[in-house]
Amino acid sequence: MPKMKSNRAAAKRFKRTANGGFKSGNSFTSHRFHGKTKKQRRQLRGLSMMDKTNVKRYKKLLPFK
Structure with missing residues (x-):
């Protein structure tokens, strides 16, 4: 099974918050x-x-963030 990867475009634009939301x-x-x-x-x-x-x-898009 291939590795799971974060979408790099999304990783550069969005940050995960402590409560599970996203900020941009x-x-x-x-x-x-x-x-x-x-x-x-x-x-x-x-x-x-x-x-x-x-x-x-x-x-x-961002499973590890």
Whole structure:
């Protein structure tokens, strides 16, 4: 039986939390900030939690994390 492997693309983008959820970086943060409000820019900082509906899918992609 072949080895189980983590999906490398997902491993670089998502981190598992202690409670079993996932956190990831926000989209829309690479350029063109002049078109965004200060509130939008502030809220795009840091990481955001993955929606619960996607957690099952990401657990399959990252079995060891």
